[in-house]
Amino acid sequence: MKKRLGFLVSTLFAASTMLAACGGQGGNNAGGNGKDTFSVAMVTDVGGIDDKSFNQSAWEGLQKFGKDNGLEKGRGGYDYLQSSSDSDYATNLNKLVRSDFDLIYGIGYLMGDAVKEVAKQNPKNHFAIVDTVVNEPNVASITFKEHEGSFLVGVVAGLMTKTNKIGFVGGMEIPLIEKFESGFRAGVKAVNPKAKVEVQYAGGFDQADKGKAIASSMYASGIDIIYHASGATGNGVFSEAKDLKKKDPNRKIWVIGVDKDQAPEGEVKVGDKTYNVTLTSMVKRVDVAVYDLAKQAKAGNFPGGKTIEYGLPENGIRVATTGGNVPENVLKAVDEWKQKIIKGEVKVPTNRKEYEQFAATIK
């Protein structure tokens, strides 16, 4: 009897791990041989290459790079490995090292430590990390000027708020998200000094319930535009906005999306009319950055040990306008501010201290 139950339980475990693995692995099958071509690979964090966010975007960049250079998916070409938990990062990176990829990306700030560790152990290999900085001579760090994009959506929010109350929902209170917050607040302040921005952090990127609760209290207190930088927590923000819109289609409430164009998330049908609560989105072009770095590395200019920041001039950041909720004059203002930032006339704050200094210059 004891044996039978042990077998049953271990079968359950085995089945579940296998299923998870089947869902994850992309396939390492195309047996490669060419050591003469340049090959690239990436390791996703737990989101996976179809997370509708930065992992997916990074994979799109790699795919494009592979296509443009006539590479095949798999060893010797371009490939990815998916991590199903934090403990997979180092293992997956090592696997790719052993498969002789010329450049290996770690996607997401969660992978910073793993990339550092593996890069130290394999000083001859080239690595890249997205969204954080790893100070190793064989690692190139890709970061984005999220504060600049956030500034621009802040301009949109500042010009379009009717109540002069705007909300910001952050995932975790970390320097990266603070960049979003500070840039956003600066953008609002620049065009509408009277507007007040309320800032809330959910404490995680997977807390849709907290996101919804925060949005509920924000909208109830008269806030009409919420910018979220909180991953899946933002689902809750969208769900609250859509429910309120459904109850009262005339109510002007908005969500500003993040990382990708979130217009599809904002669609809401009332009767036979379709509304969209997504005002705009701050899009991070991870694909552009990944592609660009691969190109540099292929040409022999791998920027090891350096940090490359992608911002507005490099097309690394974009303001999405799908849905047509932003009127022409506001778009024009966004464009003006964009030029000012590119020319360096405006320095967008990246943390709260710099924001205070920035705010002091505006009356």
Add this chain to the structure above:
Amino acid sequence: MSVYDVLQTIIPTAIFFAAPLIFTALGGVFSERSGVVNIGLEGLMTIGAFVGIVFNLTFADRLGAWTPWLALVAAVIVGAVFSLLHAVASVTFRADQVVSGVAINFLALGLSLFLVKKMYGKGQTDQIQVGFDKMDVPVLSDIPIIGPLLFSNAYVPSYIAIALAFVSWYVIYKTPFGLRLRAVGEHPMAADTMGINVAKMRYIAVMISGALGGLGGAVYATIISRDFSHATISGQGFMALAAMIFGKWHPVGAMGAALFFGLAQSLSIVGQTIPLLKNVPTVYLLIAPYVLTILALAGFIGRAEAPKAAGTPYIKGKR
């Protein structure tokens, strides 16, 4: 902000936050009252959320406004069937109930993500278009003071959850079935001697917990996240478990605990605008539910006593 304004934001939030926890915690009460520990609530919620969303996406065009309700029914059925795994392992094969529950958690997440990838070719589903609408309860929402607090901007499943807590209390404490359920959980041998089929009772109880866990997950996904991905159910099942313990394995207590957890959550959000709470770091309010659960378990807040036979398989004829 006046006190009333604050209440008006806190209370509706607390209620919708609590609803999925109430369903799931009630499921836990049934299972543990019969003597089967159910760590797998998280997994059952995951399965429920998965079924709720997939059903909704598949049939929304044909079923219209009925979709979310029927999706809940589907989640209840699949949740009950899925929990059979736990019942078979822990009742028939007398496996360690905690290990089996953990296996349920792993299996549920792996299986549902695998199926999502197979069905939709991506890691998460699209957002559902037909959900439960916010509504003002007719007549009741016009009551001064209480109306806007308790009966406005609410979701119907929240009220069902609260009603179900009282139904569960009646079933467990006032019906012969409930008496047998409790007897099996407290002293299975005595119950067996009196002619109660222990295994059958436990099977039924675990399946009820699966049904309610699935319902909780589906309500969560339909109202809150609106899609299904690996992050949809992240810890809610364990919060429900905590609510059950904090509520001392009593249905109404579990409901109260779940509502209290919701209140703590929404207080932590609104707290920054209340003068008195402004200086309290939000982290204290966020951890309040867990700290209180530990205190309850440690015996500081009354005594939280589990059903005596919870966690031990019943072997006929063994003393």
